[in-house]
Amino acid sequence: MRQLMVRDAIKEAIKSEMRRDPRVFLLGEDIIDPWGGSWKTMEGCYTEFGPERVRETPISEEAIVGAAVGAALCGMRPVAEIMFSDFTTRAMDQIVNQAAKFRYMTGGQASVPLVIRTAHGAGRAAAAQHSQSPEAWFVHTPGLKVVAPATPYDAKGLLLASIRDQDPVIFLEHKMNFTTEGPVPEEDYVVPLGKADVKRQGKDLTIVAHSRQVLRALEAAEQVAKEDGIEAEVVDPRTLFPLDVRTIVDSVKKTNRVVLVTEEVQRGSFAEHVASKIMEKCFYDLDGPIIFVAAKNTPIPFAPVMENFVIPDVPDIVAGIRQAMKA
Amino acid sequence: MIQQDGGGAVTTARTHAAPLIGSERDRLLWMYKTMQRIRLFDDRIVRLFNSGRITGALHSYVGEEAVAVGVCANLRPDDYLVSTHRGHGHMLAKGADMDRMMAELFAKETGYCQGKGGSMHIVDMSLGILGSNGIVGAGIPIASGAGTAIKIRGTDQVVSCHFGDGASNTGAFHEGINLAATWGLPVVFVIENNLYAQFTPQRMHTKVVDLAVRGQAYDIPAVSVDGNDVLAVSEAAGEAFARARSGKGPSILECKTFRWFGHAINNPGSNLGRDQAEIDAWKLKDPIPRFAKVLVDRGIATEAELEGLKRVVEEELEHSIAFAEASPSPKPEDALRHVYSELPEGCEL
Numbered sequence A: 001m002r003q004l005m006v007r008d009a010i011k012e013a014i015k016s017e018m019r020r021d022p023r024v025f026l027l028g029e030d031i032i033d034p035w036g037g038s039w040k041t042m043e044g045c046y047t048e049f050g051p052e053r054v055r056e057t058p059i060s061e062e063a064i065v066g067a068a069v070g071a072a073l074c075g076m077r078p079v080a081e082i083m084f085s086d087f088t089t090r091a092m093d094q095i096v097n098q099a100a101k102f103r104y105m106t107g108g109q110a111s112v113p114l115v116i117r118t119a120h121g122a123g124r125a126a127a128a129q130h131s132q133s134p135e136a137w138f139v140h141t142p143g144l145k146v147v148a149p150a151t152p153y154d155a156k157g158l159l160l161a162s163i164r165d166q167d168p169v170i171f172l173e174h175k176m177n178f179t180t181e182g183p184v185p186e187e188d189y190v191v192p193l194g195k196a197d198v199k200r201q202g203k204d205l206t207i208v209a210h211s212r213q214v215l216r217a218l219e220a221a222e223q224v225a226k227e228d229g230i231e232a233e234v235v236d237p238r239t240l241f242p243l244d245v246r247t248i249v250d251s252v253k254k255t256n257r258v259v260l261v262t263e264e265v266q267r268g269s270f271a272e273h274v275a276s277k278i279m280e281k282c283f284y285d286l287d288g289p290i291i292f293v294a295a296k297n298t299p300i301p302f303a304p305v306m307e308n309f310v311i312p313d314v315p316d317i318v319a320g321i322r323q324a325m326k327a
Numbered sequence B: 001m002i003q004q005d006g007g008g009a010v011t012t013a014r015t016h017a018a019p020l021i022g023s024e025r026d027r028l029l030w031m032y033k034t035m036q037r038i039r040l041f042d043d044r045i046v047r048l049f050n051s052g053r054i055t056g057a058l059h060s061y062v063g064e065e066a067v068a069v070g071v072c073a074n075l076r077p078d079d080y081l082v083s084t085h086r087g088h089g090h091m092l093a094k095g096a097d098m099d100r101m102m103a104e105l106f107a108k109e110t111g112y113c114q115g116k117g118g119s120m121h122i123v124d125m126s127l128g129i130l131g132s133n134g135i136v137g138a139g140i141p142i143a144s145g146a147g148t149a150i151k152i153r154g155t156d157q158v159v160s161c162h163f164g165d166g167a168s169n170t171g172a173f174h175e176g177i178n179l180a181a182t183w184g185l186p187v188v189f190v191i192e193n194n195l196y197a198q199f200t201p202q203r204m205h206t207k208v209v210d211l212a213v214r215g216q217a218y219d220i221p222a223v224s225v226d227g228n229d230v231l232a233v234s235e236a237a238g239e240a241f242a243r244a245r246s247g248k249g250p251s252i253l254e255c256k257t258f259r260w261f262g263h264a265i266n267n268p269g270s271n272l273g274r275d276q277a278e279i280d281a282w283k284l285k286d287p288i289p290r291f292a293k294v295l296v297d298r299g300i301a302t303e304a305e306l307e308g309l310k311r312v313v314e315e316e317l318e319h320s321i322a323f324a325e326a327s328p329s330p331k332p333e334d335a336l337r338h339v340y341s342e343l344p345e346g347c348e349l
């Protein structure tokens, strides 16, 4: 099959959906050509669809999301980009108090079908305000759906599903992952929200990871398979909410051991939420404590030696797997 | 208690702040030298990045030197300054030590932020610099907060709040300036209008051409000046700070200028779409030779004297690189320090 980078898979989803559905439009900072967005996920959109449907905005995140909410309430399908997920703070009222709650507060009269695409994650020595993984802020908010693809295939299929969804979706793209390649079908397909993917089968232990850490977990799994003969199963929830609890629980019931990998600060993270679900649903299936391989509870430091220390990488995951197997 | 921030900070920074006493000539030569410090520092940063010796998100101030220098020529060491992601020029003009700046960019323990901040968060609190900032516009309300502290304490300090044309489209701009105007705070809001926000030209982000007209919305004085003319900047800033010091409230100073390089040094594509003719035309308005000519024409300094000043800066720069390279890296576990001042016993980070 054809290989695409994540950013081209995203671009393909956006363009094909804009051709198919005239309600879809884009807004964000530096998104028009020749730039096509800071992550180049919208290259060529302005040239093809023009200024009405590809709207260059000032540095006004609250207005970007607010305008997306307003347009969505009026029947449009806005796809907004917030350049770095760190800047969603600027739009938090519109995300948390407006987009997330409109349906509920109106007793089901309103729908807010919008997508906010935003780049998260560390690894570029971009320091504390350009490197965060704020998954939990959104997962914690009833009314939001939260999506975090790891592969180009999932990126395209999940983005198409997100744009077609009736609810507001926060779509997290890892900034170290835009040039990751993988097979992507040319035709239209959706990866449904709320459906986890077992990225690697294994009988000895379950790893749950999302976004870029899926790729690292897969590497770590290969390493322990070779070096220790451990067969780890890697479950990628793909959507953090709605969360496919059943797939995770089925895997844990099979393997009886769990490693949770996340680039988030561990305290109050999505990964801790996964742990709570496992405790609720299959505590007695566990042979040992759940092991966390998470970022340290600090902001992201600039110096690469410290940044690498804070963020989980393959050796950290390998160590986590070995620790889980000891119990 | 578990100390979180204990020790480590280097406190022996040399200061290069504007001379408070001394002749007008001293002041003018400080301005010239400081412009050179910024130019040579940020010029070198490009090469250091391209050769892989430094990393991170880096924003060059080259071309805009007259703004920071003209403004800071009016500041005292006890005045406050609020900076941006494009902060090297503000740091140097407020008097920062190049060694410790360079060490921060080299991600070394001897850097101003001990390697925690990097270029976008470089800061010297002892010089009253209340943050460089990765969040565009975030410094504007912070400046109003500093102005509030000054007003409550009743001193004659001032705040110099720097930000770009792009930042003037954030909600923080409106909220921060409206507050300062309403409370009559001693803040000068310096709009460094370099005509671009990241890649996009100003005209695509606002209908307003002279951003100073926004002062009318808050009923405060606001002027636009040629930001490549250090004397024009310094004169207009002097008037604005005099108003602020004497309790007459905030003003806006828009300085029209231009950055020569792309938005960020680490993003080689960030000059894309800019017309080479536009860049070349602005290079002809280079603020440094322009000021040099004034100094020579007025008999304030000879060309040889100016050359001499530049050589002093070159030595300072070489020294800073040697200092940075010889300095130790932070330990990985140092990442765990400075999150809080202290934590109670029994509590984990």
Ligand SMILES: Cc1ncc(C[n+]2csc(CCOP(=O)(O)OP(=O)(O)O)c2C)c(N)n1
Binding pocket: A029, A059, A061, A083, A087, A090, B085, B086, B134, B135, B136, B163, B164, B165, B166, B167, B168, B192, B194, B196, B197, B198, B263
């Ligand atoms: C809230 C926020 N939105 C977007 C960005 C990304 N960004 C960084 S600098 C910049 C442009 C800033 O333009 P301006 O204020 O004119 O300052 P300049 O870079 O021109 O000095 C943008 C969009 C950011 N850092 N923070």
Ligand SMILES: [Mg+2]
Binding pocket: B164, B165, B166, B192, B193, B194, B195, B196, B197, B198
């Ligand atoms: Mg600008």
